[in-house]
Amino acid sequence: MIQSDFVNSYLLGACVVLGALILFSLVRAIRGSRFTDRIVAVNIIGTLTIIIMCILSVYFQQPFLADIAIVYALLSFIAIVVLTRLVIVRRRAQEERERMEAEAAAAQAKGEGK
């Protein structure tokens, strides 16, 4: 392991840049016109947070911070899967309902025609 003042300050500078990028992504999430824009922005924020945690785990020489980064990766994955799955399932149910209603209306029209 190479650890010197130069490496430490360099890693800290990288963390500062990534923090600024997180702020810009947050602005994107607020301005995003559609909800998928926001999901994409939150996805970026999660990834950048994982990167920052890994850099800090090297900076502080604490391996357990890498474990926290693993847990954070799992958490952001689960959050996005659940969110989009909910949207997809609701949309499918709505399509199914519209199809059933259309079929019922068609059957009724046929019955009246007789």
Next chain:
Amino acid sequence: MIQTIIGLTLVTLGVFVACVAVLGTYRFHYVLNRMHATALCDTLGLLFVLAGLIVLLGVSWHSAKLVVIIVFMWLASPVMSHLTGRAEILTHTHIEDECEVIPYERRV
């Protein structure tokens, strides 16, 4: 010395890729185009930064954990992108205005 130079160069490259990804979310004007840019941050940016940290650390349990993070994110990122794109296409009412759509026959 050479280890430090390689590691810090990789970290710098990774931060640069992350910058490009965030810039892409401002440059593009539609979600599916934006996802194209942001997938960069999930895969290449993470790989470069963590590879740089692994080079700095050398072989240890700590770097093994970082390898686990890379493997997991490379497996999870395509799934997340796929689900996001699917939610976008299913809920957008005028998707034809944004991009070419080929109708998909759902197999029962």
